[in-house]
Amino acid sequence: MKNHHLEELSESYILDKTFALATVKSYKIAFKYYIMYLKENHIEYAKTSDIIKYRENRRNLGFSSHYLYIHISALKGLYSYLKINQKHLDLPIQYAYDIMVPIKNERIKQSIVKPILTIEEARHLILHTKNTRKYIWHYRDHAIIYLMMTSGLRRIEIIHAKREDYRIVDGQCVLYINKKGRKLDEEFVKVSIGASNAINDYLNKRKDDHPYLFISHRSLSNSGYLSRTFF
Secondary structure: OOOOHHHHHHHHHHHHOOOOHHHHHHHHHHHHHHHHHHHHOOOOOOOHHHHHHHHHHHHHOOOOHHHHHHHHHHHHHHHHHHHHOOOOOOOOHHHHOOOOOOOOOOOOOOOOOOOOOOHHHHHHHHHHHHHOOOOHHHHHHHHHHHHHHHHOOOHHHHHOOEHHHEEEEOOEEEEEEEEOOEEEEEEEEEOOHHHHHHHHHHHHHOOOOOOEOOOOOOOOOOOOOOOOOOO
């Protein structure tokens, strides 16, 4: 089965809703893998039992409860949309019934205890990423890890950091912090010697004039900086 009618219908569903960009991206991924499963198993109109088999297939492949929660949420929304618009969109009679109604979604723990690296584990991670550098993205990843380990910066602050934010002030390497797109020159963190060496090694390999401190070297995002999902 080369094409499946749900490819077009899932696009229509996303376009008809006002989802956040992150949700759109997650749902598109969910629909992609679900439709791939339907095509591989030659299923034109899925039944509730097919959804259960698909969910168990994902689970057996080792995907997390959070991953399954997003995928099931996407499918619940899609099939509800198809049922509501079955007559309006002149869809096959199979969509007059919502096959997702009997499906219960995954239970997600509201408070997850995040593991904390020991000093030895952190040291091992820094040394390992340094000693295994080969391509430019290895140098980038090592610099990011070293910087986060020694500065306490959050993901969003790393993603939005620009080259001009990385400076030397009174002989000390510092990184000014951007918050919600607004630059606050009075907020900065001191960059350790090891982290600055890692950043400089990475920047010395860059041949571009891209404004962001850390970028993708395979596919540049529309925003110009590393995406949250990629990071």
